[in-house]
Amino acid sequence: MTSTMQQVAVRASVSPATVSKFLNTPHRVAPQTGQRIAQAIEELGYVRNDAARQLRAGSSTTIGLLAFDVGNPFFVDLARRVEGYAASRGLSVLLANSDGSNERERGYLELFEQQRVHGVLVSPIGDVERQLERLHQRGIRAVIIDKQVRPDLNSSVSIDDVQGGYTAAAHLLSRGCRRLMFVGGPTGLRQADDRLAGARRAVADREGVTIETVDVPDRSIDAGRAIGERILLRPPADRPDGVFAMNDQLAFGLLQTLVVEGRVKVPDEIAVIGYDDIDFASAAVVPLSSIRQPRADFARTAVELLEAEPGGDPRQVVLEPELVVRESTRVR
Incomplete structure (x- = not known):
């Protein structure tokens, strides 16, 4: 049977109000009294109903974080950092993964609305404007991460992916690459489109430079391996001499196939650069060059925007990669 606050109070010989004070502001309860209450809670197995408490108070201490791909280590690390910054403000984080599904994305946003969370951080995959407006009407703030949606209504924090794509391609060109390949997708995904646009801008005015694109719906290591196998089927003279993968996982798969199976010399024959600079980049079969996203600044800014004073205008913060x-692109 579930124990109640009243039972805890009886066991500890205090009033229910004192138990409530201990649970919410323990520093305001005398140490000896607090020890009795804590012991009673442990003996009875009492678990307070935070959802009911928050409904009564009209507020919550939970942030909903909705990512579109937690299979990408970038989002895992971002979630960890968001959790740290949120905890310093007395907030907890509920992580959800849309996994690229519009239906799952809508379902999680509805769940966050039903739970009356303190606020929502969302990296959208689909059209969420109507749901975000409904959250806003209910007094639930939303901050868009890695994209901009309704800048008149919601703040956002994102990376300048066009600049990131330009920097990646320009770096390959600086080391003498002339046959570039961009591996990413799917077409229509904002991050992929922007990174490709930046890469194309870098090669636009370079005579004798080409860039081909390989659209992949799955941005995984396995997908990278498959692209590597396709490259190896070509005669050496028809292969790219520089590959820009839209994330590090694709780049890892490419490196594994090219170096281990194809015995391609990286970077002498094919240079490879990724994007995100996840923790494993330096430990790849050939240490991977990458475009680093400032995850600590990203997470801190997202939480700060969510906690901004009510009534202020939404802010759109764009961070530089x-x-x-x-070694995967270094000139020797």
């Missing part, structure tokens, strides 16, 4: 050069 950074080139990290390792």
Whole structure:
């Protein structure tokens, strides 16, 4: 049987109000009294109903974080950092994964609305404007991460992916690459489109430079391996001499196939650069050059925007990516 606050109070010989005070502001309860209450809670197995408490108070201490691909280590690390910044403000984080599904995305946003969370951080895959407007009407703030949706209504924090794509391609060109390949997708995904646009801008005015695109719906290591196998089927003279993968996972798969199975010399024959600079980039079969997203700044800014004073105008913060050069593109 579930124990009640009244039972805890009786066991600890205090009033229910004192138990409530201990649960919400323990520093306001005398240490000896707090010890009795804590012991009673442990003996009875009492678990307070935070949902009911929040409904009565009209507020919540939970943030909903909706990512579109937690299979990407970038989002895992981002969630960890968001959790740290949120905890410093007395907030907890509920992580959800839309996994690229519009239906799952809508379902999780409805769940967050029903739970009356404190706020929502969302990296949208589909059209969520109507749901975000409904959240806004209910007093639930939303901050868009990695995209801009309704800048008149919601704040956002994103990366300048056009600049990131330009920097990646320009780096390959600087080391002498002339036959570039962009591996990413799917077409229509904002991050993929922007990174490709930046890469194309870098080669636009370069005589004798080409860039081909390989659209992949799955941005995984396995997908990268498959692209590597396709490259190996070509005669060496028809292969790209520089590959820009839209994330590090694709780049890892490419490296594994090219280096281990194809015995291609990286970067001498084919240079490879990824995007995100996840923790494993430096430990790849050939340490991977990458475009680093400032995850700490990203997470801190997202939480700060969510916690901004009510009534202020929404803010759109765009962070700059950074080139990290390792062995996969380094000139020897």
